[in-house]
Amino acid sequence: MVKVVHYLNQFFAGRGAEEAAGSAPLRLEGAVGPGRGLGIDVAATLVCGDDYFGEHEEEALEQLLGWLEEDEPDVLVCGPAFGSGRYGYACGTIAREAARRGIPAVCGMHPENPGVMAAEGAAYTIPTEDRVTGMRDALPRMAALARRLAAGEEIGAPETEGYLPRGLRRNQVAGKTAAVRAVDLLLAKLRGVVNTETTADFDRVPPPDPVADLARATLALVTESGLVPAGNPDRLESNRAHSWFAYPLTGVDNLAPGAYESVHGGFDVTNANADPNRLVPLDVIRALEREGRIGRLHETLYTTTGNSTPVATAAKFGDDIAQRLRDAGVQAVILTGT
């Protein structure tokens, strides 16, 4: 009899949505929510709020791993987290830690979820869609791999078995030399078929030199918190933003509640809307500008919603905004994230 433990966040465990994201870990008997759709017997379900995990990772892990140690499952199943970054990160992290302690683990999430990297190759990740409509497709595939891991089966390469590459390299003798394979890939690319034998990481940029003289520098504020003027005049999306927006800060000394709001769909905006300076510290920056700590605040705020944004889109936004800032002679930036 295979013993399975399932990890869920507060939302999928039915404890509440964003308002419950700060909830501490808990253990429930049997299958909960999506766990019932796995088609395998779930002995226990571990739950943790997404914000709690991100902000108290050590305590969360201690609690969750403690329960895993007591339960001694044959396999741990986490998620699916789809496109949810905090949830994916929690899944990848707990899966990694469980695997390192001898409990094989399977996660489910979208290939661009930051949680994929959190697993650090120790656990298996089944690729899913980036939204909840992918649930019916994801569960059986996660369960299938979980059964095999629990049975101690040897798992083949990612391409054949349908999980995401774990960043591990196994040497094998190829039929052709690298030179021949490279030309084959190039010819295929010219025909419009793009393949790669290894994938690139997020690009690394060396840290820029320190700002030489802050008291003379122009500093800009940028945010992915979904901050917009009240009423969201340009219809910034709550997720999958298609664009970033620029709003004037001339004559604005602080972000007054009621004049600004956040439309970000990935966190509970109650605290932010009560005082938008909690997302973008305009009030403090203006004070520091008056005191001469910085030369001046750049007159434009750049904003978007960083929620389920494809990596390529986010990189493009960053490029566009950076170009604007560079053209405007900005020397320093504070970027706030949620």
Place this chain on the structure above:
Amino acid sequence: MVFITALPTIATMVGANRILRGVAVTNPVGDPQRERADELALRRRIVERALTMLASPVEANTVWEA
């Protein structure tokens, strides 16, 4: 650039270089649990730390506490 976020590990994974730990996901540079004057003082400390980080040399993917 300094990136203020309550989830610095994710920031590190995607390659940000100057990372300052924010207060919480819902309020990176604020704290609704505090009295107003106290919260303003906290925001000020965080921003001043960010300015210090901007003016300091760092290794890649460096995280500072506020």
